Amino acid sequence: AEASLSPDGANGLVFIPYFSGGLTPIHNPDARGIYFGLNLTHTRGDLFRALLEGISAGTRRILDTYREVDAFPKKVFAVGGGTKNKIWLQSNSDMSNIEQHICKYSLGASYGDAFLAALALGNVKKEDIFDWNPFDKTIYPNPKKVYDETYPHFIKLYEETKDIASEISAIQRKSI
Numbered sequence: 001a002e003a004s005l006s007p008d009g010a011n012g013l014v015f016i017p018y019f020s021g022g023l024t025p026i027h028n029p030d031a032r033g034i035y036f037g038l039n040l041t042h043t044r045g046d047l048f049r050a051l052l053e054g055i056s057a058g059t060r061r062i063l064d065t066y067r068e069v070d071a072f073p074k075k076v077f078a079v080g081g082g083t084k085n086k087i088w089l090q091s092n093s094d095m096s097n098i099e100q101h102i103c104k105y106s107l108g109a110s111y112g113d114a115f116l117a118a119l120a121l122g123n124v125k126k127e128d129i130f131d132w133n134p135f136d137k138t139i140y141p142n143p144k145k146v147y148d149e150t151y152p153h154f155i156k157l158y159e160e161t162k163d164i165a166s167e168i169s170a171i172q173r174k175s176i
Helices: 044-068 086-096 109-120 126-132 145-174
Strands: 014-016 034-036 075-078 099-103 135-139
Touching (some): 086 145
Parallel strands (some): 075 099
Antiparallel strands (some): 014 034
């Protein structure tokens, strides 16, 4: 609820969401999470909104990787617990400028894995996924200039701090 009181862009607060390393597209197990730009005027709502927007920026980075190789996804399908958070859903669509379909059953990735296995075995056709787990709502992007302003900082912040994160990761491994 408090995140809804924070404006898009979280009042200039940027969050890097790598709590346990970063997977696609950075493939860096030493990446670490960062709040950057924090000042005394930020609220708990700003912190939470920045967290959601940081995860959305990570999604955009993945989609940008596709776009760099001339693959242009027109929509994504969302499942799991995150689909219950309206701010995060809208942030994902807005940040990446992509339509997002919310599946009726929020069973997570294992459901998709089971479908892919059945597809590989020839037990189902690709189109059958819409019978297995139809989507019941769509989030349309409302591209916001603020995300185009903050996204380059997200990328630069990761790049500029990855060596420090690696050193901190080494310290953390020693203390485990």
